[in-house]
Every structure is written in C-alpha cells, then in structure tokens.
Amino acid sequence: MVMLKIIKYPNIILRKTTQTITSFDTKLKKISEEMYDIMLTDDGIGLAGPQVNINQRIIIIGKLDDQEYSVYLNPEITYFSKDKEIIEEGCLSLPNIFGLVRRSKKIHLKYNNLEGKKIKEKIKGLKSIVIQHEVDHLNGILFIDKAEQITKGQEILAELKNKLESNA
Numbered sequence: 235m236v237m238l239k240i241i242k243y244p245n246i247i248l249r250k251t252t253q254t255i256t257s258f259d260t261k262l263k264k265i266s267e268e269m270y271d272i273m274l275t276d277d278g279i280g281l282a283g284p285q286v287n288i289n290q291r292i293i294i295i296g297k298l299d300d301q302e303y304s305v306y307l308n309p310e311i312t313y314f315s316k317d318k319e320i321i322e323e324g325c326l327s328l329p330n331i332f333g334l335v336r337r338s339k340k341i342h343l344k345y346n347n348l349e350g351k352k353i354k355e356k357i358k359g360l361k362s363i364v365i366q367h368e369v370d371h372l373n374g375i376l377f378i379d380k381a382e383q384i385t386k387g388q389e390i391l392a393e394l395k396n397k398l399e400s401n402a
C-alpha cells in the first residue's frame with residue numbers, strides 16, 4: 235500500500251512540474267491502481283500525479299462512455315483542434331469550485347502505456363477535455379488559471395487565495 239491522499243489547493247505541490255517516467259515497473263502499476271481507487275472514492279473522472287503527491291508524469295482517466303479507465307504515462311498533446319468548446323470544470327484538488335474553461339474538442343496524444351510502449355492516439359469528446367485538464371496538472375497548471383468565469387465557489391476560492399498570499 236502506498237496510501238495516497240488528495241492534495242488540495244493552495245498546496246504548493248500542485249504548482250510543481252513533474253518528472254518524465256523512465257522505468258515502467260510494478261511499483262508504477264501499483265501507483266496507478268491506487269490512483270484509480272482514490273479517484274473513484276472521491277467521485278472524480280480524472281487524476282494527475284501531483285494531486286496525490288506523485289511527482290511524475292502520470293494521469294488516470296476514469297471510465298467515460300464505454301471504455302475502461304486509462305493510464306497515460308508521459309502524456310504529450312501534439313495537436314489541439316482550433317475547434318473549441320466551453321465546459322464547466324471542477325477538480326478534486328479544488329472541492330466545491332467550478333468554472334468555465336475553453337478547450338479544444340479534439341487532440342492528438344502521445345504517451346507511454348504501463349509497459350512503456352509508445353502510443354499515439356486521436357481523442358475527442360469529454361475524454362479529450364479531461365486529458366487536457368490532467369496534462370495541465372503535470373505542468374503545475376490548474377483550471378482556475380484558465381477559467382473564463384468561476385461559476386460556483388467564488389467565496390471559497392477567494393478565501394483560499396487569501397491564505398496563499400498571507401503564507402507567501
């Protein structure tokens with residue numbers, strides 16, 4: 235058991251960039267399984283390493299549509315469609331806060347699977363949106379940085395930002 239827990243904003247861990255994964259071992263598989271469990275427990279549809287204090291380029295995407303959950307290692311978005319849509323997003327690291335974010339409808343993704351195999355995939359729909367959100371986490375970026383409007387939890391967010399400033 236690795237015993238993961240969700241790191242919440244404004245914890246500085248969420249702002250760090252993450253390391254490229256170079257060894258695809260059983261420990262990594264274990265981490266991905268535990269990340270999946272904690273994501274389900276907390277009712278999320280995606281989770282990134284930094285959100286559970288794992289400083290590595292790993293994201294988990296929940297079961298969307300008919301698919302099984304997916305693990306993407308070293309994910310890199312190589313194409314963003316110009317065609318975009320605005321969706322209300324939330325995040326397990328920012329409970330009760332929601333905002334409108336504009337993202338590409340389609341992406342091309344390059345990544346390694348758990349065996350280390352290099353894979354290229356074209357992704358659209360909700361899965362593409364969730365992946366863009368999670369890849370941002372790997373670069374220390376949160377949806378509140380990109381939100382055009384905070385739709386719920388403005389007061390909570392203001393309070394958290396205050397806390398951040400008084401700690402600085």
Ligand code: CO
Binds near residue numbers: 324
């Ligand atoms: Co998030």
